[in-house]
Structure formats: structure tokens, C-alpha cells
Amino acid sequence: MIRRAARAKNGHGDIRIARALAQRAAGLARAGRHSESVAVWEELNRKWPGNGSAAAGLGLALLAAERTPEALVWLCGACAAHPLDAALLRLQAQALLASGLRGQAIGALYLALDLEPGAASTYAGLAIALFQEGRPEAALPHCVEAFRLEPSPANVATLSCVFIDLGQFESALAVTQIDVAEDGNGFKVLLNRSIALQGLGRAEEAIAAGVGAMALAPDSAVAKHHLAAALLGAGELTKEAWTLYESRAGLAGAPAWPAPARRWTGEDVAGKRVLLHAEQGLGDTLQFVRYAPLVAARGARVLLAVQPPLVRLLQGTPGVEAVVPVGNALPDFDLYCPLLSLPGLFATSLETIPPGLPYAIHLPPMPQAGGNLRVGLVWAGNPTFADDRKRSIPAAVLGQLSGVPGVVFHSLQFGAESLPFAGMEDALAGAGDFADTAAAIAGLDLVIAVDTAVAHLAATMGKPVWVLSRFQGCWRWLQDRDDSPWYPSVRLYRQAVPNDWDGVIGQVRNDLAALAAEPTLLAA
Numbered sequence: 001m002i003r004r005a006a007r008a009k010n011g012h013g014d015i016r017i018a019r020a021l022a023q024r025a026a027g028l029a030r031a032g033r034h035s036e037s038v039a040v041w042e043e044l045n046r047k048w049p050g051n052g053s054a055a056a057g058l059g060l061a062l063l064a065a066e067r068t069p070e071a072l073v074w075l076c077g078a079c080a081a082h083p084l085d086a087a088l089l090r091l092q093a094q095a096l097l098a099s100g101l102r103g104q105a106i107g108a109l110y111l112a113l114d115l116e117p118g119a120a121s122t123y124a125g126l127a128i129a130l131f132q133e134g135r136p137e138a139a140l141p142h143c144v145e146a147f148r149l150e151p152s153p154a155n156v157a158t159l160s161c162v163f164i165d166l167g168q169f170e171s172a173l174a175v176t177q178i179d180v181a182e183d184g185n186g187f188k189v190l191l192n193r194s195i196a197l198q199g200l201g202r203a204e205e206a207i208a209a210g211v212g213a214m215a216l217a218p219d220s221a222v223a224k225h226h227l228a229a230a231l232l233g234a235g236e237l238t239k240e241a242w243t244l245y246e247s248r249a250g251l252a253g254a255p256a257w258p259a260p261a262r263r264w265t266g267e268d269v270a271g272k273r274v275l276l277h278a279e280q281g282l283g284d285t286l287q288f289v290r291y292a293p294l295v296a297a298r299g300a301r302v303l304l305a306v307q308p309p310l311v312r313l314l315q316g317t318p319g320v321e322a323v324v325p326v327g328n329a330l331p332d333f334d335l336y337c338p339l340l341s342l343p344g345l346f347a348t349s350l351e352t353i354p355p356g357l358p359y360a361i362h363l364p365p366m367p368q369a370g371g372n373l374r375v376g377l378v379w380a381g382n383p384t385f386a387d388d389r390k391r392s393i394p395a396a397v398l399g400q401l402s403g404v405p406g407v408v409f410h411s412l413q414f415g416a417e418s419l420p421f422a423g424m425e426d427a428l429a430g431a432g433d434f435a436d437t438a439a440a441i442a443g444l445d446l447v448i449a450v451d452t453a454v455a456h457l458a459a460t461m462g463k464p465v466w467v468l469s470r471f472q473g474c475w476r477w478l479q480d481r482d483d484s485p486w487y488p489s490v491r492l493y494r495q496a497v498p499n500d501w502d503g504v505i506g507q508v509r510n511d512l513a514a515l516a517a518e519p520t521l522l523a524a
Contacts, residue, residue: 157188167498221250242344270299282453406516
């Protein structure tokens with residue numbers, strides 16, 4: 001198209017100029033000099049305005065230079081001028097996707113697919129856009145078609161990622177069995193191979209593949225973090241694993257740590273004010289606040305910054321001078337440490353996990369049981385968590401627990417708009433924070449919960465807790481065991497296959513019925 005435009009405007013001599021400019025721009029892009037490539041494409045578009053290929057070249061260069069707003073404006077104009085150009089529509093979709101406009105990106109890609117039905121790149125773009133929108137089932141057929149048309153490492157990486165998200169680990173593993181090049185897509189294939197192996201419970205192979213992925217991208221925070229999770233999940237709580245776990249600070253979307261220049265790395269803290277700061281979910285804070293007294297035992301004056309719903313609960317934590325909410329002005333401190341870095345600093349192994357902390361708040365005495373087993377129930381987590389749809393249980397499935405003889409259920413689901421079945425009581429009516437939740441838990445015999453903060457709270461209080469774990473659960477629950485070295489009172493109920501909550505709830509119902517018939521089993 002550049003050639004035809006040049007011939008029409010200026011004759012054969014200018015064809016060579018146009019071609020030379022395009023080749024120069026492409027060479028600069030290959031060398032990573034994207035800003036210079038943009039300038040060349042801009043010159044080419046000034047010389048031959050209205051040329052679709054030149055417009056596409058500039059749009060691609062702007063995207064590569066991470067000048068997304070300019071790319072979006074330019075490509076929207078180019079698509080208006082060339083409404084039947086599928087290549088421009090694909091680039092416009094990239095710019096829309098990078099701008100967070102997934103719905104519009106999907107629309108542009110469907111139009112491109114109508115114009116050019118056999119383009120693997122369009123199918124691949126649709127798969128990525130639909131997956132990012134949280135629609136893996138809709139993304140899957142497009143992934144499969146892109147892979148069929150072009151079984152490249154990039155399409156393998158996308159397809160295996162979607163398989164993993166759907167819990168189809170065997171399929172994910174099968175498509176990653178290809179020779180990979182030492183590039184970004186090869187890294188993604190190896191990483192997904194490791195994740196699939198981990199999902200299948202093949203820990204040693206998962207770790208080996210994770211090591212291979214990190215060899216291709218030694219500076220990748222994603223590679224390091226995944227390998228750390230694989231090692232920790234396999235029970236290898238080692239110095240290497242904890243060191244790799246520090247890479248979480250480099251993950252996309254990770255919150256900025258307040259004072260990296262004053263980061264505590266294990267040096268003498270006698271007489272120093274050390275701020276321990278929450279960094280992930282409420283459950284993470286409850287799990288790892290147990291390290292605060294160990295920091296105080298080294299002579300530090302410990303300050304604790306936690307999520308507001310935990311402030312009242314954690315007041316009076318042994319060895320802590322003050323508990324403040326995150327998001328407010330922090331107190332003066334000398335050194336700083338994220339809570340989840342403490343296990344590594346204290347060289348925690350399976351044998352040296354410190355016990356959970358008793359909470360200092362006043363809890364009411366346990367009321368009389370009245371002959372029934374009092375069971376708290378949590379069936380859903382925070383919907384903003386990326387994997388919440390995998391860990392939360394549909395109300396229809398949970399309804400299988402209704403009517404267990406000798407059991408009275410109490411909802412511990414904070415903010416529940418409705419209860420999943422009749423006969424359940426709302427134990428959190430009027431509750432405002434986790435101190436109130438702890439008071440409600442104090443009057444129960446057993447807590448059954450998906451992997452949420454309430455499970456950590458109840459377990460730290462020493463209540464018997466049955467954790468309902470998704471197939472590929474968090475590393476902290478380890479693999480192939482139904483107990484937890486972090487919490488002696490926890491029993492794990494794991495999905496036997498991905499997404500099979502029916503099997504989990506069926507087993508829980510049977511065990512509840514047996515427990516209600518013989519309550520002394522609860523203390524066993």
C-alpha cells in the first residue's frame with residue numbers, strides 16, 4: 001500500500017524513499033529504539049497521508065513506545081479513515097485494551113474477524129481480551145482456533161493460561177510440551193507448564209519447570225514469585241524460597257512499600273522503632289502478626305499498621321506499642337518491614353513456625369449448646385481477589401448442608417445480602433469489625449469456611465476450623481495434607497478435581513452428621 005501511494009503521488013523514485021523509511025523504522029523498532037521509530041513513521045505519514053500501512057506502522061510504534069493515549073487517538077482516526085482495514089482494527093483493539101476499554105476492544109476484534117475470518121492474530125487478540133475481562137469460557141474457543149491456525153509459543157502461552165484458569169491442568173500441560181525459544185513467549189510457556197504441573201500435584205516437576213522459566217527471565221518478578229509459591233507449597237520453607245518470595249513487591253498491581261530505604265533486613269533493632277505493615281489481605285495479616293512479639297523480643301519498639309477492620313482486634317498484641325490503621329499518617333519509625341517478609345527474616349521452617357497469638361479483646365463466655373452443634377459458615381471471599389470465583393461456593397451447592405440433624409448454622413459471611421438456606425442465623429448482625437466477628441466466633445463450636453480471613457481468625461482463636469479449599473489452593477495450606485502446621489485446629493477439605501464443590505460439601509455434610517451424633521469427636 002505504501003508503494004501504491006508513493007507511485008500515485010510522486011512516481012517510482014519516491015517508492016524507494018517510502019520503502020527506505022519503512023525499513024528504517026522497522027530496524028529501529030527491532031533495536032528497541034521505539035521513540036526514534038515513531039519519529040520516522042510520523043515523517044512517512046506526513047509525506048503520504050491517508051496510507052493505511054503507514055498509519056498502522058505509526059500506531060504500532062506508539063504502542064511499542066508505551067505512548068498509549070496517543071496511539072489510541074491516532075488509531076481511532078485511522079480506523080475511521082480505513083473502516084475495512086482489519087490490521088488497523090487489531091491495533092486499535094490493542095490500544096483500547098491497554099487503556100482498560102475491554103468491551104470496545106472486543107467489539108473491534110469481532111469486526112476484524114468479520115473482515116478477515118482466517119486471521120490467527122485476531123483470534124489470539126479476542127482470546128486475550130475476553131480472558132482479561134474474566135470470561136475464560138468465552139476465550140477458550142478463540143484460543144483453540146488461534147493455536148490451530150498458528151501453533152506459536154505466543155498462542156501456546158495464551159491457550160495454556162486459559163486452560164489453567166479453567167482448572168484444565170492436563171490440557172494446559174499437553175499444549176506446553178513444545179520446544180521453547182529463549183524469549184518472552186518461551187518464558188510464558190515454561191511458566192505455564194510449571195503452574196499446570198503444580199495444579200496436578202507434581203511438585204518436583206513443577207519446581208524444575210519453574211527453575212527453567214526463571215533461567216529464561218532471571219529478572220522476572222513473576223517467575224521468582226511463582227517458583228517461591230511452588231517451593232513453599234511443597235513444604236520447602238527454605239532460605240531460597242523466602243528470598244524468592246520477596247519478589248512479590250515487583251508484581252503488577254503490588255502496593256508500594258512505604259519506606260524501602262529504611263527496610264529492616266534482620267540487623268540489630270535494640271531500641272529502634274520498627275513498623276510492621278500489612279501488605280496483602282486481612283487473612284495474611286492475621287496469619288503473620290504472630291511474628292510481632294518475636295521482633296519485640298529482639299529489643300525493638302514495635303508499631304503495627306493494619307487494615308482498619310483489624311485495629312481493635314489487634315490492640316494489646318504482645319510486644320506491640322501501638323496499632324494504627326493503614327491509609328492514615330504513620331507514626332514515626334526507624335525501620336520498616338512488611339508482615340509477610342518476617343517468616344524469611346526469622347528463617348521459618350515447618351518445624352519452627354511460631355504459634356498464633358491470643359487476642360487481647362474481651363470475649364463473652366460460650367453459651368450453653370442446648371443439645372445442638374453451633375457451626376459458623378463462610379462461603380465466599382472478597383470479590384476483588386483475582387481467584388475469588390474459584391474459592392467461593394455457589395449458594396445452590398451450599399444448600400446441601402441444610403437440614404443436618406443436630407446442627408444449627410450461623411452465618412459469619414460479612415455483608416451477606418441474603419442467607420443461602422432457611423434455618424440459618426446471622427451471627428454478624430450489627431458487627432462492625434473483626435473484634436465483633438471474634439465475639440461471634442467465641443460462641444460457636446466449629447467454623448466451616450472457604451479460604452478467607454475468618455478462617456484465620458477462628459483458627460488463631462483455637463476454634464476447630466474446617467477450611468474448604470479449591471483444587472489449586474494457596475501455598476500456605478501446602479499439598480497433600482489435611483492439617484496445617486500454621487494452625488493446629490484446622491482441618492482441610494480439598495477439591496478432588498477442579499471446581500468440584502459438590503464433592504467437598506458432600507463430605508462435609510457426612511462428617512457434620514457424624515459429629516452432631518457424637519460431639520466428643522470435636523475434641524479428638
